[in-house]
Amino acid sequence: MTVAAGGEGDQAGFAALFGVLDLLAGVAVRVGGGWGVDLLVGRVTRAHHDMDLFVPSAELDEALRRLGAAGFSVVDDETPCRVVLASIRGRVDLGGIDYRRGGHGVQADASGDIEIFPAWGWTERVVAGRRVTCLSAEAQRLEHRGYPTRPSDAADLASIAHIDEPARFDPTVRRVEDDEADLVEGIEEASDRLLEPFGAWPLPASCPESKAAERARTAATLVAGRPPVGFARVEVVDGHPHLGQLSVLPEYGRLGIGTSLVAAACDWARRRGHRLITLTTFADIPFNAPFYRRLGFRHLREEEIGPELRQVISDEADLERFGRCITMARTLPDGDRSAAADGWRSHQRA
Ligand SMILES: CC(C)(COP(=O)(O)OP(=O)(O)OC[C@H]1O[C@@H](n2cnc3c(N)ncnc32)[C@H](O)[C@@H]1OP(=O)(O)O)[C@@H](O)C(=O)NCCC(=O)NCCS
Known part of the structure; x- marks a missing residue:
């Protein structure tokens, strides 16, 4: 215009x-x-x-x-x-x-x-x-x-104030609202399609028991966009925050929304006094382990894996037939520095 x-x-x-x-x-x-x-x-x-x-x-x-x-x-x-x-x-x-x-x-x-x-x-x-x-x-x-x-x-x-422009995609990262649960499920399903070129699609549906366990572990679901176009689910496993799922709709992919959601999840955890966040992912898919590695995650050694995380890994064992899976963790910084919990505004006016 x-x-x-x-x-x-x-x-x-x-x-x-x-x-x-x-x-x-x-x-x-x-x-x-x-x-x-x-x-x-x-x-x-x-x-x-x-x-x-x-x-x-x-x-x-x-x-x-x-x-x-x-x-x-x-x-x-x-x-x-x-x-x-x-x-x-x-x-x-x-x-x-x-x-x-x-x-x-x-x-x-x-x-x-x-x-x-x-x-x-x-x-x-x-x-x-x-x-x-x-x-x-x-x-x-x-x-x-x-x-x-x-x-x-x-x-x-x-x-x-008088300049009226149509509202469009709002990229702020925020907590999910009650009536958005179905949308979040839909985002997960749609984004999994990104795994197809890597031979990891369709993924097997989780059994009702592991779905229920996942729900019980969930401490926060953070979404980007209104309506949401991406989300991060933070669970608590062995007392640590665990990034149980990260998904962004393919048409909004590679715009930094996934990075923003990871930053917001880490910030959520850090603000609650946690010093470590874990996740499991495919080792060789570019937007899985290599992506997380760039965001500061490292391979979690066998001896560092607690009993609940071991159970999560065992629940996900059938994913191994689609590709090697690894467990990763990121150490969270101490202190009270405000990070990118809000995808639009972060450091600029801190
Ligand atoms: C992982 C995911 C959430 C990333 O979301 P996103 O909004 O695209 O993330 P970002 O834009 O912050 O960064 C994505 C980075 O991944 C890498 N990437 C993404 N797609 C890629 C592809 N097809 N080939 C190579 N690298 C790719 C790139 O490094 C990219 O950064 P760049 O665009 O600056 O090069 C999204 O791809 C997704 O939903 N995937 C399906 C579900 C999944 O794999 N979840 C994570 C495992 S739990």
């Missing part, structure tokens, strides 16, 4: 932003934060402390080189997720986004926290004859959730 906003009179108000965009000409820059709000409404609504700009991760180095050549120096470096620079022109908060199939973007920091930028979360505005891509009003509202509202946030939300 492209909406012309403002007239020539706005050029002066937007000069600071446009000056930086000029320095980055040719780089695919997108605008968020307060300046993004101003682009949406077509006027400068308030004084800005910084400019929240996003560039594709692959272009981050080039953007840094251009800004460096123009006198900006780095004041905070979280490459490749985010770099903050400052000069007499002001402060620029530059985020690197890894755009995926379908235009969805993922921003990940070194600790594995991720933020998803859905393709629909961007819009175009023409201000003073210049076409700029910025966060949509709906994406701005999502960005403003989950942290205490400052006066500048309240002003931003008020400025865009």
